[in-house]
Amino acid sequence: MPTLTKLYTMQEASEHNSAGDCWVVVDGKVYDVSSYLEEHPGGDDVLLQATGKDATDEFEDAGHSKSARELMESFCVGELDTSDIPQLEIISKKQTNYFSEKLVDLSKQYWVVPVAAVGISVVVTFLYLRKK
Template sequence: MPTLTKLYTMKEASEHNSAGDCWVVIDGKVYDVSSYLDDHPGGDDVLLQATGKDATEEFEDAGHSKTAREQMETFCVGELDPSDIPQLEVVAEKQKNYVPEKLVQLSKQYWAVPVAAVGISVVVTVLYLRKK
């Protein structure tokens, strides 16, 4: 495989977003899939929806075969400029907000459990103190 020397920004890659000129970005690489639109098993609309953004997650979720991954390399036209890849910041932001958001959702959903525990504790304490 030849060394990729051409670097693109996400903005440059996203400008190629029509049926006649369709580029997708997957794993930091830029692919010109214009000639593959009619042959794509999932249809051309799947590829057209992937333009203008990093489509790595969608690509991985689709469960592409080893053969499909090898074929994809023939469409590679370059890489994203490393200074233009915001993925690490986005992942860190998602992870930072995920746990507190999940806890808030659970606490709203199961608020009765801690309230019941406190109520039972109060009743047990009052009964215990009455016996003394």
């Protein structure tokens, strides 16, 4: 009979953020590392800082060994429910071109003001020096 995996939202996982109750999320899995805080080679503060967010990048950047990854599985309490995570909007190339065209249009519009200010100051300076 297959084991049912409990799903947790990021909000639920982030509520476990103290030394006595510490959960971290790595690669879509939720781990209760409360009992491992004092044994963690990087210190308990590293794990406490990883709560409330997806800590996959930090975990991978630390270069954990195969045995560390195997040990981590013993702390797994469930998986992250990804149905409530907002999806990023993919911007098409047409939209990107539209935004860049708008930016170019704005920069064309607003070059007049600084050029006019410089032109006026040159004319005023020329007239002032000519009167002297």
